[in-house]
Amino acid sequence: MTSLLEIAGVGKTYRARERTVEVLTAVDLSVSEGEFVALVGPSGCGKTTLLKIVAGLLPATTGQVRFDGRPVTEPPAGLGVVFQEYGRSLYAWKTVRQNVELPLRHLGLSRARRRELVADALDALDAVGLGAAGDAYPWQLSGGMQQRVAIARAVAYRPRLLLMDEPFSAVDAQTRADLEDLVAALWKRYGMTIVLVTHDIDEAVYLSQRVVVLGTGVSGVQADIPVDLPADREQIGTRSSAPFGELRTRVWTQVRRTPDGEPHARRTPESEMA
Numbered sequence: 001m002t003s004l005l006e007i008a009g010v011g012k013t014y015r016a017r018e019r020t021v022e023v024l025t026a027v028d029l030s031v032s033e034g035e036f037v038a039l040v041g042p043s044g045c046g047k048t049t050l051l052k053i054v055a056g057l058l059p060a061t062t063g064q065v066r067f068d069g070r071p072v073t074e075p076p077a078g079l080g081v082v083f084q085e086y087g088r089s090l091y092a093w094k095t096v097r098q099n100v101e102l103p104l105r106h107l108g109l110s111r112a113r114r115r116e117l118v119a120d121a122l123d124a125l126d127a128v129g130l131g132a133a134g135d136a137y138p139w140q141l142s143g144g145m146q147q148r149v150a151i152a153r154a155v156a157y158r159p160r161l162l163l164m165d166e167p168f169s170a171v172d173a174q175t176r177a178d179l180e181d182l183v184a185a186l187w188k189r190y191g192m193t194i195v196l197v198t199h200d201i202d203e204a205v206y207l208s209q210r211v212v213v214l215g216t217g218v219s220g221v222q223a224d225i226p227v228d229l230p231a232d233r234e235q236i237g238t239r240s241s242a243p244f245g246e247l248r249t250r251v252w253t254q255v256r257r258t259p260d261g262e263p264h265a266r267r268t269p270e271s272e273m274a
């Protein structure tokens, strides 16, 4: 498999007035075309920062990100993004269909091709109950349904790389499970490459082929754990299997330890000010 995404020596230091915060140092990671990678790590370790750098929304302080061989300096074509705050990312005055279609307008596609792509994306979501909601407005939908619209909009681009930052954290447990399975189905259907940031270690193991653990402090990637579970996964059977339990324990152990093997000290506003 060829590498679609190359993150090489990426570091980030935030500077604001008299204080600087070094968040990432020397992150090296490569993601192959078609892979599903989950990115986990203690709160504040820089997962969102890394995702924004990969998306071309934030410049790295050191190092470089390459997408399909080209350095990322702005949001590249072929990239889709889904963030947690779906409520803010949808246009309240546009219908579901119009929200999904909107980004496609900037791709210079013919009207017919655009309609085709939108129909296809909505089609994919039909099975989980969005199809009939095409003419509704986002504010008429539940949180879970709104997040489905945000996902539909991202996949309507047919992105080669889909970045997701805590996309399911604002919904209830049942909806979360449904959305997880929706994303797994879309990944298989479109053959996209997915990088998912999540706090939920079980979710990371359940969905991905590889869990990458980011460390805190002066560290980059702390562990890179292949998830060798069968490709066909199912919420109850997979999560209760012995290999799943072993993997979640391995990931947990890494998340709770600093790079030098000591238990991880939680980063607090006070420690950051020090």
Ligand SMILES: Nc1ncnc2c1ncn2[C@@H]1O[C@H](COP(=O)(O)OP(=O)(O)OP(=O)(O)O)[C@@H](O)[C@H]1O
Pocket (backbone or CB within 6 Å): 014, 015, 016, 021, 023, 041, 042, 043, 044, 045, 046, 047, 048, 049, 050, 199, 272
């Ligand atoms: N614009 C900014 N200016 C200064 N510091 C920032 C800025 N954005 C983020 N930070 C700091 O950088 C650190 C990493 O933040 P980031 O959101 O990337 O971490 P995270 O791993 O995604 O956290 P969480 O898991 O809690 O969402 C935090 O300590 C945060 O306070």
